[in-house]
Amino acid sequence: xxxxxxxxxxxxxxxxxxxxxxxxPSQLVVHVTPEVLAHHLPPDVMTKxxxxxxxxxxxGEQTTPDRLFESLNPDVMVDHVPLEVLWRSIDAxxxxxxxxxxxxxxxx
Amino acid sequence: MNPNRQFTYETLSRGLELQMMAPKDLLEHVTPEVLAHHLPIALKAKLLQASLNAERMTPExxxxxxxxxxxxxxxxxxxxxxxxxxxxxxxxxxxxxxxxGASLGITSVxxxxxxGASATSFTDDLQFKPPKAARPVxxxxxxxxxxxxxxxxPRSQVVRRGTSPTDAPASPTASGVFEVTRGEDPPDFEIxxxxxxxxxxxxxxxAVDDDTRPGTxx
Numbered sequence: 001x002x003x004x005x006x007x008x009x010x011x012x013x014x015x016x017x018x019x020x021x022x023x024x025p026s027q028l029v030v031h032v033t034p035e036v037l038a039h040h041l042p043p044d045v046m047t048k049x050x051x052x053x054x055x056x057x058x059x060g061e062q063t064t065p066d067r068l069f070e071s072l073n074p075d076v077m078v079d080h081v082p083l084e085v086l087w088r089s090i091d092a093x094x095x096x097x098x099x100x101x102x103x104x105x106x107x108x
Numbered sequence: 109m110n111p112n113r114q115f116t117y118e119t120l121s122r123g124l125e126l127q128m129m130a131p132k133d134l135l136e137h138v139t140p141e142v143l144a145h146h147l148p149i150a151l152k153a154k155l156l157q158a159s160l161n162a163e164r165m166t167p168e169x170x171x172x173x174x175x176x177x178x179x180x181x182x183x184x185x186x187x188x189x190x191x192x193x194x195x196x197x198x199x200x201x202x203x204x205x206x207x208x209g210a211s212l213g214i215t216s217v218x219x220x221x222x223x224g225a226s227a228t229s230f231t232d233d234l235q236f237k238p239p240k241a242a243r244p245v246x247x248x249x250x251x252x253x254x255x256x257x258x259x260x261x262p263r264s265q266v267v268r269r270g271t272s273p274t275d276a277p278a279s280p281t282a283s284g285v286f287e288v289t290r291g292e293d294p295p296d297f298e299i300x301x302x303x304x305x306x307x308x309x310x311x312x313x314x315a316v317d318d319d320t321r322p323g324t325x326x
Contacts, residue, residue: 005126005127005128006126006128006199006202006203008122008126009122009123009126009128009199012118012119012122013115013118013119013122016114016115016118016119017115020111020112020114020115020118021111022111022112022115083199083200083203084200087196087200090196091193091196094115094189094192097111097112097115098112098185099112099115099116099185099186099189100185100186100189100190100193101186101189101190
């Protein structure tokens, strides 16, 4: 669970963004790439991701970004994925939805 | 409320609730001009009345009276998102700074109240830096053709008063401060204030002796 206000805020943005279709898993995976996930997810979380993907494969289902992020809820992501990476996804989603002006984005 | 406004509303209200942003952050972008242009007349009247009642208009009051929901409804979302961007940047920067501090062991200092026992790892690192007193002090040999131009300032002039380099020996003190010994003998030089040195016209065609490097000059 996110333990800082910063993480809670980012988790909330991610959650609402996904709920409101401002963000989508396919947009998320542009920034939160498999490489990022591989670098930052701890073994127990990665186990869940791989297990979920394998189970889907056994059912003849494709491994899609939606499937990938099914086992990665916002709370889990803010716990492990760097917030800068998540922010780039959120900001890109806001731009695509027409909420934000075109920008270089935040470069911490 | 459409998804974009809902998303912005949630982002702002949660950001304020978690103190990731403050009303004054919002007012940096949602300026009085923006409020005046975009708020409906009824809300502007309400804001003015509330300010009169409170006898002071503050960012907190503006947000409280207008409300995030009304801001999201009436203010262009790109303006509100600019607030979010600014606050997110600050938060990410703060996170980066905290990470840097942790890598330097500064957090352990803070945890120990600034000067606690946990600070030893940090101060131990500082001990690798040699004290100033241990640094070598190089002494220049006395000038051979006074007066000359000082290397410190092209307009400073060195005037010799003694002939022997041992007249007024200079040495670093235990604290590492370099001092000229002040005994009965005057020091072998003095620095004349720059303002006292008259501007000397250099003869045309003569090489300027500004090169203070040792060795044969071309």
